[in-house]
Amino acid sequence: MESRSNVSLKKASYSLVERRKPLSPSSVIVIGSGFAGLAAARALKNASFEVVVLESRDRIGGRVYTDYSFGFPVDVGASWLHGVCKENPLAPLIGRLGLPLYRTSGDNSVLFDHDLESYALFDTDGHQVPQDLVERVGQVFQEILDKADKLRQENTNDMSVAQAITIVMDRHPELKQEGLAHKVLQWYLCRMEGWFAADADTISLKNWDQEVLLPGGHGLMVRGYRPVLTTLARGLDIRLHHRVTNIIRGKKGVEITVENGKTFVADAAIITVPLGVLKSKSIKFEPRLPEWKEEAINDIGVGTENKIALHFEKVFWPNVEFLGVVSATTYGCSYFLNLHKATGHPVLVYMPAGRLAHDIEKMSDDAAARFAFSQLKEILPWCIRTDSVSSLTLGHRCKLSWFLQLRGCREVI
Numbered sequence: 001m002e003s004r005s006n007v008s009l010k011k012a013s014y015s016l017v018e019r020r021k022p023l024s025p026s027s028v029i030v031i032g033s034g035f036a037g038l039a040a041a042r043a044l045k046n047a048s049f050e051v052v053v054l055e056s057r058d059r060i061g062g063r064v065y066t067d068y069s070f071g072f073p074v075d076v077g078a079s080w081l082h083g084v085c086k087e088n089p090l091a092p093l094i095g096r097l098g099l100p101l102y103r104t105s106g107d108n109s110v111l112f113d114h115d116l117e118s119y120a121l122f123d124t125d126g127h128q129v130p131q132d133l134v135e136r137v138g139q140v141f142q143e144i145l146d147k148a149d150k151l152r153q154e155n156t157n158d159m160s161v162a163q164a165i166t167i168v169m170d171r172h173p174e175l176k177q178e179g180l181a182h183k184v185l186q187w188y189l190c191r192m193e194g195w196f197a198a199d200a201d202t203i204s205l206k207n208w209d210q211e212v213l214l215p216g217g218h219g220l221m222v223r224g225y226r227p228v229l230t231t232l233a234r235g236l237d238i239r240l241h242h243r244v245t246n247i248i249r250g251k252k253g254v255e256i257t258v259e260n261g262k263t264f265v266a267d268a269a270i271i272t273v274p275l276g277v278l279k280s281k282s283i284k285f286e287p288r289l290p291e292w293k294e295e296a297i298n299d300i301g302v303g304t305e306n307k308i309a310l311h312f313e314k315v316f317w318p319n320v321e322f323l324g325v326v327s328a329t330t331y332g333c334s335y336f337l338n339l340h341k342a343t344g345h346p347v348l349v350y351m352p353a354g355r356l357a358h359d360i361e362k363m364s365d366d367a368a369a370r371f372a373f374s375q376l377k378e379i380l381p382w383c384i385r386t387d388s389v390s391s392l393t394l395g396h397r398c399k400l401s402w403f404l405q406l407r408g409c410r411e412v413i
């Protein structure tokens with residue numbers, strides 16, 4: 001296996017990481033030009049490595065993409081900086097570029113309240129849920145999670161968050177909610193599912209809260225992430241339309257083949273493709289990845305989160321950061337981010353996650369936008385008459401989520 005790799009390396013020595021003479025310093029190929037790939041490539045280039053970035057799409061950024069088709073920036077992938085503090089590696093760059101952040105919350109929690117300093121929930125009959133009920137049910141949800149935590153400590157085997165909640169409710173029927181309160185409870189669960197982009201029956205009880213956030217709360221990138229991406233990418237050798245299909249690792253380095261058959265060689269490679277790509281096995285590794293890595297790739301799931309931005313002529317909704325739709329099931333619950341608060345533009349961003357997002361992905365862009373609009377009409381029926389809406393269906397991309405039996409997810413490759 002190894003000698004075969006070495007032969008290939010010699011054969012490919014004409015390749016585009018041009019090895020005219022022994023390279024000093026070392027050469028590195030970075031696969032993927034999302035934030036991870038660009039940040040790695042930038043750091044290596046600053047440290048005088050020779051770097052080439054191979055990207056399958058026709059653009060950089062991966063799950064970060066700022067759309068300008070409304071005439072102003074709207075982030076259709078990531079839009080928050082989670083952890084607004086100087087320890088955040090993106091913070092100095094954002095500061096240097098003078099990019100404003102709109103703080104949606106000073107809270108460091110990653111859960112249902114992480115960006116909910118100002119919000120209003122509505123039933124699908126158009127009635128706003130009284131705030132004291134929302135707060136009371138929020139406390140019940142916290143209590144349920146505390147009891148689920150105890151359940152976790154009692155059990156060595158993992159189970160889903162949904163299963164744990166059912167057990168907790170059976171043991172503590174006083175926590176069960178009826179009517180509108182039940183719908184609000186479902187909404188809290190929907191917010192949790194939104195964070196993981198996955199339904200509660202696929203989120204691991206053992207691992208759901210292992211993520212550690214930097215302090216400083218959560219800030220929205222008012223002008224979008226695009227300037228940060230382009231600054232990171234400046235001066236880098238990035239090859240777009242280069243989908244990697246094969247990676248051969250030998251004693252002397254790596255040989256990487258892309259879809260059109262071109263081969264690249266370097267001393268090392270950094271692979272930053274999403275987990276979903278690894279799960280699809282569309283990249284062949286030679287030698288195979290170690291068993292524990294393959295198992296980790298198989299065991300961790302990926303979820304879906306969509307963004308559908310609705311652009312109106314004027315604002316007709318309450319002046320809060322989030323508008324929530326409550327329903328008897330989490331599937332029926334959803335929420336809109338009010339971009340007007342942060343940017344001054346009359347835009348609502350509908351953000352479905354999990355199965356709902358998955359189902360919406362099967363719709364055409366128009367149908368998806370109409371669906372989002374219909375949700376808005378249900379909660380604000382008296383406000384929506386003939387307002388013209390130009391719509392944009394956005395961000396059909398995957399977000400890593402924690403599934404049952406998470407193993408070794410820190411380092412996927």
Ligand SMILES: Cc1cc2nc3c(=O)[nH]c(=O)nc-3n(C[C@H](O)[C@H](O)[C@H](O)COP(=O)(O)OP(=O)(O)OC[C@H]3O[C@@H](n4cnc5c(N)ncnc54)[C@H](O)[C@@H]3O)c2cc1C
Nearest residue numbers: 032033034035036055056062063077078079080243244397
């Ligand atoms: C809708 C949505 C909203 C989100 N909101 C936030 C948020 O507000 N804040 C936050 O911090 N995070 C958010 N996230 C998560 C965040 O976007 C991701 O965690 C982050 O962008 C991942 O960066 P990455 O570089 O690891 O992967 P990616 O951005 O996915 O980059 C991987 C790159 O690899 C490329 N690639 C794939 N296969 C190949 C191949 N075979 N050959 C070559 N290239 C390949 C892809 O095209 C892509 O460019 C959100 C995600 C989504 C989908």
